Amino acid sequence: MLNARGDSGAGRQLAVFRLKIVITFPKKVLPSKCWQCDVLQRVFAREKCVLGTGSIYGALKMQEQRGRIFMLLNGIITIGLGLMVYAHWPSGSAWILGLFFGINLLFHGFSQLMLGLSASTSAA
Secondary structure, rough: OOOOOOEEEEEHHHHHHHHHHHHOOOOOOOOOOOHHHHHHHHHHHHHHHHHHHHHHHHHHOOOOOHHHHHHHHHHHHHHHHHHHHHHHOOOOOOOOHHHHHHHHHHHHHHHHHHHHHHHHHHHH
């Protein structure tokens, strides 16, 4: 919903939310400035582990497909990246999330491409 100025007010809502968090949690409870990054890293790591487990499960369920090995490899790499993020390796910074997300997208796209190419040859 737009207000009189033409914006949705999402920026103000975000600022009010951050203010509520800062008021609720004093600095003694939140020792670092980037505690949001820590929460984001934990959510990202858990999401990658769940996606990797699902990819491995899907690859194991496809017994007849030749391209399933790439899907299995994608799952193993995704779980590995999730565990690396969860362990804060190589560092606890936010740029590593983008790098690992890019690596995951690259392997996911490659595995889906190989699975599609193998499906067209196995159906013929």
